[in-house]
Amino acid sequence: MLNYSTDNATIPTTADAQYLARMLKVLADPRRLAILELLMQGVQCNCELGNALGMPANLISHHLGVLRKAGLVVMERDTADARWVYYSIDREALAELNRQFGSFFDPARIQKRHPACGPRSAPPNLAKPELKRQEGEWGER
Amino acid sequence: MLNYSTDNATIPTTADAQYLARMLKVLADPRRLAILELLMQGVQCNCELGNALGMPANLISHHLGVLRKAGLVVMERDTADARWVYYSIDREALAELNRQFGSFFDPARIQKRHPACGPRSAPPNLAKPELKRQEGEWGER
DNA sequence: CGAATAGTTCAACATGAATTGAAGTATATT
């Protein structure tokens, strides 16, 4: 029954899924999450972020670069002293991310089973999508 | 102005942020996203997932293990033939994830700047959190 | 009982990305 092909069928194919996959990679770093949390609390410069998080300036720059490339963060230089660079969240990009995530992981989207393989005799004994919870360490906090 | 400490200040500290950091790591893999997408479309067994995604059984098992540990996926064996194992999304865990994500990345949470450092002369010229968008490759699709 | 099947686990290896340390760039001050 295993006849997997050699093409890249495992890469998300819709534009939405590709967007989400890329964004999730950007978010799945504790330090970047911490930076984003601080920027949610207000516009900040590299040294403010570095002070608050105990990170060197170059590492802050690196992570901010990743966030900027992802479109989540924007930068502006101080008008009085251009050495100061301020970073802030791009509200629209954040809202769009929230929409996409909420849509992809919407529980209302869960469907019933459509069997494509299984035992020859009896159909799978599944009355509803939720099975009895047997494992999981993190879901419940 | 750089006086970062050596403690683990960069690790998200609240329980919510830690939960989110862990979950995002689980989600930030294209193959796991693809698996989740298929499970959203209905309960499936290893070989159905493997066929659809062109992945070997052991890799499917590995990723499903990660998803189960995260509490997002549950398993049940077929009652007629215990060799068949079905996987499905844990609806409640998914709903909780959606809530946490939506809350953390809620644009309404964005605050104004509270300066902790900057040029000595003029205060930062920031009237509102949104700055003019200057960069970003992915945010707009 | 042996063979087949569905899936799981293990460990080595590969890969991608974060971190580190140095160097570079631009701006401001003396």
Add this chain to the structure above:
DNA sequence: AATATACTTCAATTCATGTTGAACTATTCG
């Protein structure tokens, strides 16, 4: 012009995790 300041960029190193291939486990069938 020299020095200080706030970052940014680069490249080597380190680290975390995905992938591969083999071995294992449990169940079913002839």
